Amino acid sequence: MAARGAQVRSIGRRALTCASFLLCASLASCEGRPPASKTQPAHSTPSDAPAGPGAREDRALRQARERMVRDQIAARGVSDGRVLAAMRQVPRHEFVLPAYRDRAYDDSPLPIEAEQTISQPYIVALMTELAEVRPGDRVLEVGTGSGYQAAVLAQLGGEVRSIEIIEELARTAWQRLSRLGYRVRVRHGDGYAGWPEHAPFDAIIVTAAPPSIPPPLEAQLAVGGKLVVPVGEGYQELVVVERTADGYERRSVAPVRFVPMTGRAQDR
Ligand code: SAM
Numbered sequence: 001m002a003a004r005g006a007q008v009r010s011i012g013r014r015a016l017t018c019a020s021f022l023l024c025a026s027l028a029s030c031e032g033r034p035p036a037s038k039t040q041p042a043h044s045t046p047s048d049a050p051a052g053p054g055a056r057e058d059r060a061l062r063q064a065r066e067r068m069v070r071d072q073i074a075a076r077g078v079s080d081g082r083v084l085a086a087m088r089q090v091p092r093h094e095f096v097l098p099a100y101r102d103r104a105y106d107d108s109p110l111p112i113e114a115e116q117t118i119s120q121p122y123i124v125a126l127m128t129e130l131a132e133v134r135p136g137d138r139v140l141e142v143g144t145g146s147g148y149q150a151a152v153l154a155q156l157g158g159e160v161r162s163i164e165i166i167e168e169l170a171r172t173a174w175q176r177l178s179r180l181g182y183r184v185r186v187r188h189g190d191g192y193a194g195w196p197e198h199a200p201f202d203a204i205i206v207t208a209a210p211p212s213i214p215p216p217l218e219a220q221l222a223v224g225g226k227l228v229v230p231v232g233e234g235y236q237e238l239v240v241v242e243r244t245a246d247g248y249e250r251r252s253v254a255p256v257r258f259v260p261m262t263g264r265a266q267d268r
Contacts, residue, residue: 061093064105068092072107073125080129086155087125092118094180095146114166117259118146119207125152130228130240130253131203133158138198140220142191143207143261147173147184153205154182161198163191165263190263194220201225209236209258210265218248230258 069087078084093104095118100110109117127149133139135157141150144164150173153160160183164170167188174186187195191206192214199220206217206229213231221227221243230236238253260266 061091061105065092068105068107068121069125072122076122076126078122078125078129082156083125083129083152086128086152087121089155090148090151091180092121092148094176095148095151112146112169113172114169116145116166116169118148119258123256124149126254127205127207127228127238128152128156130238131205131226133203137202138200138222140195140198140201140204140217141207142194142204142217143259144170144173144186145207147177147182147186149205149207150184150186151177151180151182153203154184158203161185161187161195163187163189163195165190192216192261192264196220204228206230206261207258208261209233209256210261213239213241213250214261214265218243221248230256233260 065088069084073087074084093101095112096104096110097112103110105121107120107122109120109123112118131139131153133153133156137158139153139158139160141153141160141162144150144162146169147162150160150162154177162173162184164173164186165188170186170188174184177184177186191208192210194201194204194214194216196216200222201220202222202225204217204221204225204227206214206227209230209232211231211233213227213229217227217229218241221241223243223245225243227239227241227243229239229241231239236256236258238256240251240253242249
C-alpha cells in the first residue's frame with residue numbers, strides 16, 4: 001500500500017558549512033566499549049523491566065509498541081520477523097520530544113528539534129525491510145534526525161553510521177543513541193556525498209528526499225547492496241537501487257512524502 005503521510009513538514013533551504021566532524025565526547029566514548037552489545041541495547045527489555053512505579057509505564061509502553069507493530073506495520077504487509085522484532089524493541093518514546101511522548105506510538109510522523117520530523121513507524125519499518133540488513137552489515141543512514149531509524153538498524157546488528165546536516169540534531173541524536181546503548185557513529189555534514197572513507201556499504205537508507213538519486217550514494221554501495229531513497233520534488237517515490245555486478249537495478253516501491261534533502265542536493 002502507499003506510504004502516504006510519511007512526512008508532513010517541510011523545511012526551508014539551509015546554508016551549511018561542510019566542516020563535518022565525528023561527534024565524540026571523547027575518543028574513548030566514541031570508539032570504546034559500548035554500554036551493551038549493539039544487538040542488545042542497554043534500555044529496559046521485558047525481562048529486565050524494573051518493579052515499582054516505573055513498571056506500569058514500562059508495561060504500557062511495551063504494549064503500545066506491540067500494537068504499533070501489529071496494527072500499523074504487520075497489517076500493512078511488512079513481514080520480515082527480524083524487522084518486526086526490532087520495531088518491538090526500540091523505545092520510540094525516547095526519540096520524540098517530551099511533549100509528544102504520549103503520541104510516540106501513533107501512526108504518524110512527529111515533530112522533533114530544529115523543525116524536523118521523526119518518520120512514521122510504518123515507513124521506518126518498510127525502509128528497513130527493503131534494505132535487507134543482516135548482522136555485521138555496513139550500513140549508512142543519511143538524515144539522522146532523532147536517531148530512531150539508526151537505532152532500528154543497529155538493533156538488527158548493522159554496523160551503523162549516520163550523517164545529519166543540522167549540527168544540533170547530530171549532537172542530540174548521538175547523545176541519545178549513546179545513552180540508550182546503541183553504538184552508532186554520527187557525523188555532522190552533508191550526506192549527499194555519503195561517507196566514502198567507510199564505503200562500500202551493504203545498505204544505505206536516506207530519510208530526506210533529493211530531487212534525483214545522488215551518484216555518490218550509488219557509487220558507495222557494495223555489489224549486492226541496497227540503497228533505499230525517497231526521490232522527487234513535490235511528488236516523491238520511494239526507490240530501491242540494488243548494485244549488481246554489471247551496474248544498478250532501480251525500482252519504485254511507493255509514493256511517499258519526506259522533507260527535502262538540503263545542501264548539495266539542491267544545487268542547480
Ligand atoms: N531518520 C530520522 C529519524 O529516525 O528520526 C528522520 C529524519 S528527518 C525525516 C530527515 C532528516 O534529514 C532531517 O533531520 C534533516 O535535517 C536531514 N537532512 C536533510 N538534508 C540532509 C543532507 N543533505 N545530509 C544529511 N542530512 C540531511
